[in-house]
Amino acid sequence: MADPKGFLTTPREEWPRRPVAERVRDWDEVHVPGALLPIIGGQADRCMDCGVPFCHQACPLGNLIPEWNDLVSREDWRAAAERLHATNNFPEFTGRLCPAPCEAGCVLAINQPAVTIKNVECAIADRAWAEGFAPPAPPERLSGRTVAVIGSGPTGLAAAQQLTRAGHTVAVYERDDRIGGLMRYGIPEFKMEKRHLDRRVEQMRAEGTKFRTSTTVGRDVDATELRARYDAVVIATGATAWRELPVPGRELGGIHQAMEYLPLANRVCAGDLESSPLSAAGRHVVIVGGGDTGADCLGTAVREGAASVTQLDIYGRPASERDEDAEPWPTYPKLYRLSPAHEEAGALRTAPTADADARVFAASTLRFEGDAKGRVCALRLVEVDSGRRAVPDTERTLPVDLVLLALGFSGPDRSDGLVDRLGLALDPRGTIARDAGFATNVPGVFAAGDAARGQSLIVWAIAEGRAVAAAVDRYLTHSPSRLPAPIGPYDRPMTV
Numbered sequence: 435m436a437d438p439k440g441f442l443t444t445p446r447e448e449w450p451r452r453p454v455a456e457r458v459r460d461w462d463e464v465h466v467p468g469a470l471l472p473i474i475g476g477q478a479d480r481c482m483d484c485g486v487p488f489c490h491q492a493c494p495l496g497n498l499i500p501e502w503n504d505l506v507s508r509e510d511w512r513a514a515a516e517r518l519h520a521t522n523n524f525p526e527f528t529g530r531l532c533p534a535p536c537e538a539g540c541v542l543a544i545n546q547p548a549v550t551i552k553n554v555e556c557a558i559a560d561r562a563w564a565e566g567f568a569p570p571a572p573p574e575r576l577s578g579r580t581v582a583v584i585g586s587g588p589t590g591l592a593a594a595q596q597l598t599r600a601g602h603t604v605a606v607y608e609r610d611d612r613i614g615g616l617m618r619y620g621i622p623e624f625k626m627e628k629r630h631l632d633r634r635v636e637q638m639r640a641e642g643t644k645f646r647t648s649t650t651v652g653r654d655v656d657a658t659e660l661r662a663r664y665d666a667v668v669i670a671t672g673a674t675a676w677r678e679l680p681v682p683g684r685e686l687g688g689i690h691q692a693m694e695y696l697p698l699a700n701r702v703c704a705g706d707l708e709s710s711p712l713s714a715a716g717r718h719v720v721i722v723g724g725g726d727t728g729a730d731c732l733g734t735a736v737r738e739g740a741a742s743v744t745q746l747d748i749y750g751r752p753a754s755e756r757d758e759d760a761e762p763w764p765t766y767p768k769l770y771r772l773s774p775a776h777e778e779a780g781a782l783r784t785a786p787t788a789d790a791d792a793r794v795f796a797a798s799t800l801r802f803e804g805d806a807k808g809r810v811c812a813l814r815l816v817e818v819d820s821g822r823r824a825v826p827d828t829e830r831t832l833p834v835d836l837v838l839l840a841l842g843f844s845g846p847d848r849s850d851g852l853v854d855r856l857g858l859a860l861d862p863r864g865t866i867a868r869d870a871g872f873a874t875n876v877p878g879v880f881a882a883g884d885a886a887r888g889q890s891l892i893v894w895a896i897a898e899g900r901a902v903a904a905a906v907d908r909y910l911t912h913s914p915s916r917l918p919a920p921i922g923p924y925d926r927p928m929t930v
């Protein structure tokens with residue numbers, strides 16, 4: 435560390451966000467462009483270069499955080515980019531989208547605000563692209579082995595890049611018309627502009643990875659034929675089977691799944707559509723589900739010009755401070771957090787809630803009510819206690835004309851027949867079963883990411899992609915792999 439007293443003299447300062455009134459009028463990322471670089475050296479200097487760096491342990495990728503904090507504080511950006519890419523294929527994704535379990539685990543966080551690790555990561559990644567420190571890295575020689583990767587989310591992309599760089603010939607099959615998985619058509623532009631994704635895909639193409647878009651394996655391509663054609667297959671198809679809300683009135687018009695709504699908004703940003711057929715413009719919107727997908731719907735509805743937006747969370751309002759007994763450091767605590775989307779909804783006073791951040795906590799939906807045309811016009815809810823029991827005399831009605839369901843995902847979408855056609859075994863949760871080496875019950879077929887782990891995070895998806903690549907490389911070469919395997923299939927986050 436360049437300044438051993440940095441953590442005593444410099445307060446934590448995050449990448450500033452653009453004013454709410456400005457950013458809700460566009461789809462660009464919420465942060466002030468160019469405002470990170472001037473502050474990031476001082477922030478990296480706050481790192482204590484701990485003898486036992488818990489940040490590193492808390493990161494599923496095993497990012498070498500103290501090393502690159504030190505390099506950034508010394509302004510050695512080239513070396514920082516090299517150390518960052520040593521453990522993470524796509525740091526510009528995690529630098530923008532990760533909830534940063536590393537920061538919850540930072541030793542400084544015991545009694546001070548943590549080092550802004552995620553901002554440092556993003557600064558290095560962006561600088562690496564700006565300075566040309568992330569050139570394509572094609573293999574020196576080809577192995578003669580072929581791999582099909584099914585699914586182009588962060589898992590499939592990480593696996594494909596690792597295997598291509600190891601010399602194998604890799605084709606990525608994707609059912610959508612563009613590459614990227616949930617990062618393309620789930621996550622909104624204001625959280626990560628798609629140019630970051632496009633740039634990586636171009637880098638991968640230059641390295642030799644082939645992409646086959648608009649191709650659903652199981653429907654457009656027979657899964658067993660594909661298995662026969664390639665030496666190995668990696669299934670990275672995600673967990674996109676959404677959960678339903680089986681309450682009276684669910685069949686009414688105007689009630690949609692979050693993943694029916696968000697892709698259309700992303701297509702508007704991509705220039706495919708002039709406006710979204712499900713646009714929230716002028717409508718009273720209720721989002722059922724308190725998680726990040728719900729928050730993405732919230733930010734999207736605000737930008738589309740909703741008349742009001744309310745987000746229902748079945749859980750009670752979390753505490754603002756870590757409960758040291760229930761969720762001690764260095765675990766990732768469930769805290770009350772105001773995401774940029776919540777900030778926007780609150781500041782614009784679009785929420786009919788006392789909180790003014792658009793969320794109603796401890797709320798359970800009882801039923802939807804419709805108008806004469808069969809469209810939803812009201813949502814009846816009740817307050818619930820921590821055991822999800824209704825609290826007497828708390829029923830009330832919210833006026834609504836667009837309901838978005840963001841209740842999470844139960845496992846892989848099986849409508850394409852891929853799982854059944856290959857005869858893949860599932861585990862009791864409905865995700866694809868695999869052994870300690872990421873291998874499914876079908877020889878030569880491996881499974882990774884949300885499809886096998888269940889709904890998770892981008893950082894876990896990249897770690898899964900890297901780990902499955904090492905397993906496939908071992909299988910193809912019949913020898914120990916030189917590719918890193920940061921996690922095993924049964925590793926779980928440091929959360930309670």
Ligand SMILES: Cc1cc2nc3c(=O)[nH]c(=O)nc-3n(C[C@H](O)[C@H](O)[C@H](O)COP(=O)(O)OP(=O)(O)OC[C@H]3O[C@@H](n4cnc5c(N)ncnc54)[C@H](O)[C@@H]3O)c2cc1C
Pocket residue numbers: 531532533584585586587588589590607608609610614615616617620621625649650651652670671672673674696726727730850852882883884885889890891892893895
């Ligand atoms: C709205 C939303 C917002 C999120 N925000 C964040 C966030 O901010 N930070 C974070 O860390 N995580 C976030 N997540 C979670 C994160 O996006 C996922 O954990 C991650 O994308 C999983 O990666 P994956 O590659 O395993 O699967 P996916 O990203 O789901 O990719 C799977 C791909 O496989 C393709 N596919 C499926 N079946 C077939 C087939 N038969 N043939 C060909 N292709 C197929 C799909 O089209 C898809 O492109 C969010 C999730 C959602 C839904």
Ligand code: SF4
Pocket residue numbers: 480481482483484487488489490499500503539540541542549551
């Ligand atoms: S735990 Fe925090 S202070 Fe310690 S090395 Fe990691 S980032 Fe630096």
